[in-house]
Amino acid sequence: xxxxxxxxxxxxxxxxxxxxxTGCNPSPEPQFRFNRVAMLKQxxxxxxxxxxxxxxxxxxxxxxxxxxxxxxxxxxxxxxxxDDDPAHEVLSLDNLNQAAGPVSIDRLHQTAGLYRELxxxxxxxxxxxxxxxxxxxxxxxxxFRLGKFKFKxxxxxxxxxxxxxxxxxxxGIPGTAMPSFRTLPDNEIEALVxxxxxxxxxxxxxxxxxxxxxxxxGQPILDFDLLxxxxxxxxxxxxxxxxxxxxxxxxQLYMVVGEYLGEDIVSRWVEPExxxxxxxxxxxxFLLDHPAHATLILQGKELFYGKANCVQCHGETGxxxxxxxxxxxxxxxxxxxxxxxxxxxxxxxxxxxxGALYPKPIVPRNLRTPxxxxxNLPSDVYRRIANGIEGTPMPSSPTLSTGEIWAxxxxxxxxxxxxxxxxxNELPVNERVVD
Amino acid sequence: xNRLWSILFFLVPILGMGTFVMAAWGMPPFQGAxxxxxxxxxxxxxxxxxxxxxxISALIFIGTGIVxxxxxxxxxxxxxxTANYFSHNFKLELIWTIIPAIILxxxxxxxxxxxxxxxxxxxxxxxxxxxxxxxPMVLVxxxxxxxxxHYAGPDGLIETQDDDYIENELVxxxxxxxxxxxxxxxxxxxxxxxxxxxxxDIVPGMKQFIWFRGTATAEMDIACTELCxxxxxxxxxxxxxxxxxxxxxxxxxxxxxQNPPIDSEQQKAPAGQPGSx
Numbered sequence: 001x002x003x004x005x006x007x008x009x010x011x012x013x014x015x016x017x018x019x020x021x022t023g024c025n026p027s028p029e030p031q032f033r034f035n036r037v038a039m040l041k042q043x044x045x046x047x048x049x050x051x052x053x054x055x056x057x058x059x060x061x062x063x064x065x066x067x068x069x070x071x072x073x074x075x076x077x078x079x080x081x082x083d084d085d086p087a088h089e090v091l092s093l094d095n096l097n098q099a100a101g102p103v104s105i106d107r108l109h110q111t112a113g114l115y116r117e118l119x120x121x122x123x124x125x126x127x128x129x130x131x132x133x134x135x136x137x138x139x140x141x142x143x144f145r146l147g148k149f150k151f152k153x154x155x156x157x158x159x160x161x162x163x164x165x166x167x168x169x170x171x172g173i174p175g176t177a178m179p180s181f182r183t184l185p186d187n188e189i190e191a192l193v194x195x196x197x198x199x200x201x202x203x204x205x206x207x208x209x210x211x212x213x214x215x216x217x218g219q220p221i222l223d224f225d226l227l228x229x230x231x232x233x234x235x236x237x238x239x240x241x242x243x244x245x246x247x248x249x250x251x252q253l254y255m256v257v258g259e260y261l262g263e264d265i266v267s268r269w270v271e272p273e274x275x276x277x278x279x280x281x282x283x284x285x286f287l288l289d290h291p292a293h294a295t296l297i298l299q300g301k302e303l304f305y306g307k308a309n310c311v312q313c314h315g316e317t318g319x320x321x322x323x324x325x326x327x328x329x330x331x332x333x334x335x336x337x338x339x340x341x342x343x344x345x346x347x348x349x350x351x352x353x354x355g356a357l358y359p360k361p362i363v364p365r366n367l368r369t370p371x372x373x374x375x376n377l378p379s380d381v382y383r384r385i386a387n388g389i390e391g392t393p394m395p396s397s398p399t400l401s402t403g404e405i406w407a408x409x410x411x412x413x414x415x416x417x418x419x420x421x422x423x424x425n426e427l428p429v430n431e432r433v434v435d
Numbered sequence: 436x437n438r439l440w441s442i443l444f445f446l447v448p449i450l451g452m453g454t455f456v457m458a459a460w461g462m463p464p465f466q467g468a469x470x471x472x473x474x475x476x477x478x479x480x481x482x483x484x485x486x487x488x489x490x491i492s493a494l495i496f497i498g499t500g501i502v503x504x505x506x507x508x509x510x511x512x513x514x515x516x517t518a519n520y521f522s523h524n525f526k527l528e529l530i531w532t533i534i535p536a537i538i539l540x541x542x543x544x545x546x547x548x549x550x551x552x553x554x555x556x557x558x559x560x561x562x563x564x565x566x567x568x569x570x571p572m573v574l575v576x577x578x579x580x581x582x583x584x585h586y587a588g589p590d591g592l593i594e595t596q597d598d599d600y601i602e603n604e605l606v607x608x609x610x611x612x613x614x615x616x617x618x619x620x621x622x623x624x625x626x627x628x629x630x631x632x633x634x635x636d637i638v639p640g641m642k643q644f645i646w647f648r649g650t651a652t653a654e655m656d657i658a659c660t661e662l663c664x665x666x667x668x669x670x671x672x673x674x675x676x677x678x679x680x681x682x683x684x685x686x687x688x689x690x691x692x693q694n695p696p697i698d699s700e701q702q703k704a705p706a707g708q709p710g711s712x
Binding site for chain 2: 117118121122132133136137171172174177179180181182183279280281282283284286287370371376377378379382413414415416417
């Protein structure tokens with residue numbers, strides 16, 4: 001009896017010690033994930049079948065990025081021109097620090113680690129849109145690293161304005177898993193907007209460095225020995241030399257920025273407001289009680305089936321069933337390189353292993369549900385038709401006049417409601433008006 | 436030392452009740468641990484039920500604590516070394532079955548009205564002299580990880596083309612019967628507003644209805660209380676209870692947004708002309 005008691009209490013003590021030791025270890029500091037998918041894509045383009053770039057290439061790129069942009073806990077940003085750098089208009093380091101790092105709140109209710117608390121479980125620590133929740137979502141969360149944003153007031157291939165990003169964070173994207181964060185105070189949303197830009201610029205820079213691999217020849221660009229404070233014999237170097245070395249290292253870094261960042265990645269974020277497309281006023285017939293309202297709807301209908309050719313993708317009855325085998329740019333980015341059939345995952349399994357999400361086709365909007373992702377106001381629908389949606393098959397419509405776009409908005413808004421949750425027994429009547 | 440266990444058992448009802456009393460009065464460290472302020476008419480009966488059940492449980496809890504403590508104190512084995520073994524006691528078992536049964540039956544009948552009011556009898560409106568159930572004012576669409584609120588448009592009906600939706604912000608008038616229709620886009624969620632004493636699970640493929648009547652203007656959180664995935668903790672909405680006047684102003688503002696700025700030139704144009712540039 002005594003023996004059993006002794007044994008079991010000894011076991012208990014051992015278990016307690018073990019759990020205390022393992023339980024109290026801090027989790028490892030999170031790191032930005034290297035863009036393996038872009039690397040694999042580059043290897044398939046540059047090298048012959050089965051060859052890969054040596055591991056030094058990846059560590060060189062990671063080192064450059066860490067030197068320029070820091071880590072998820074300590075973000076940095078290159079300002080080659082110092083205080084006068086135009087990049088200061090794009091983002092502020094204070095905002096980055098508030099959004100980055102571990103989640104915390106101090107006695108003055110100043111929050112930090114907002115990105116990790118609210119965004120990373122979908123968008124991922126690196127902004128690659130591959131967080132823990134991502135695989136089960138449709139559509140997938142945005143991968144910022146391509147530098148493309150869907151819902152904005154600026155034209156295609158232009159960056160969104162601060163207001164555009166703020167609106168998405170505040171309103172969410174109905175019909176997707178992106179929730180609204182309108183309960184956050186304005187300064188926290190501002191911090192998140194800057195952090196999204198930071199992850200975007202970092203991701204684009206990473207992609208560009210990977211694309212430059214073939215020219216690098218594996219030669220290290222940065223001389224990290226310059227950062228050492230002791231020489232080879234272990235002797236301390238005098239302060240003057242340290243300062244000189246640091247300056248030299250800084251110069252190398254900014255050379256990288258000049259050579260491989262490309263001016264456009266950052267400068268495109270400076271004052272995108274200048275690019276906003278103003279919306280001209282709607283015709284009076286847009287109002288429901290206007291006598292010409294029905295005529296405007298009919299005009300929109302004719303455009304839908306005819307000149308604007310919406311029917312090609314959105315389907316004969318606007319159910320979004322016209323063209324359902326397309327992919328968005330984020331998937332096409334690697335899927336096209338892999339040059340494979342999407343039905344045969346075996347042919348692109350190496351991309352999935354590298355971290356790409358399983359490709360899901362992009363489905364055109366069902367216009368008979370009142371849920372429009374970019375917003376349900378007439379001006380929102382107008383912008384989607386006029387500007388198109390970046391990264392998707394939805395084109396801009398330079399050939400349509402303002403009046404014609406308003407007629408299309410009017411027609412789309414007039415389509416009867418269809419509840420998504422209710423099973424459809426028969427298809428809506430096809431009211432095609434143009435052959 | 437002899438009677439350590441009996442003293443410990445006496446401490447259970449004393450400390451247990453002490454915790455409750457401190458929480459109810461908001462004494463540190465239990466500030467804010469009690470029920471939040473109630474803003475709903477039906478919430479009063481729910482609170483009443485809550486307190487009644489709490490008192491019944493408290494009496495039983497204290498009673499059993501004292502009895503156990505007393506038995507251990509009195510029949511300490513050091514004083515009485517012979518135990519009395521018996522297999523059953525019919526009278527005793529009858530008593531401790533019947534008394535709880537009576538209490539449970541009493542609770543079952545006592546709560547029937549408030550259950551019916553909050554879960555079964557939907558508010559009505561008069562239509563052609565006949566009372567009909569009030570149509571839902573807002574469709575609450577739960578999704579991972581947020582709340583979409585689809586407001587009825589000018590036609591007063593939800594699930595029509597003129598619906599207006601807004602995420603994570605629900606504005607409702609006080610002193611009005613509110614009916615909400617709850618649906619989910621994906622998995623099970625639960626709509627919980629403690630200040631309104633409202634909690635309702637939302638199951639995929641089902642429509643749930645909840646109703647309440649706000650009593651005072653206030654702002655409160657809407658929380659999801661069904662673990663719905665990784666982002667469950669971010670699934671928070673804001674509910675603003677405002678006066679009916681403010682509500683109508685807010686609604687008018689939202690609806691005005693649905694009409695874009697109109698070309699003044701066009702307004703003068705003869706009717707029947709479709710708009711063009």
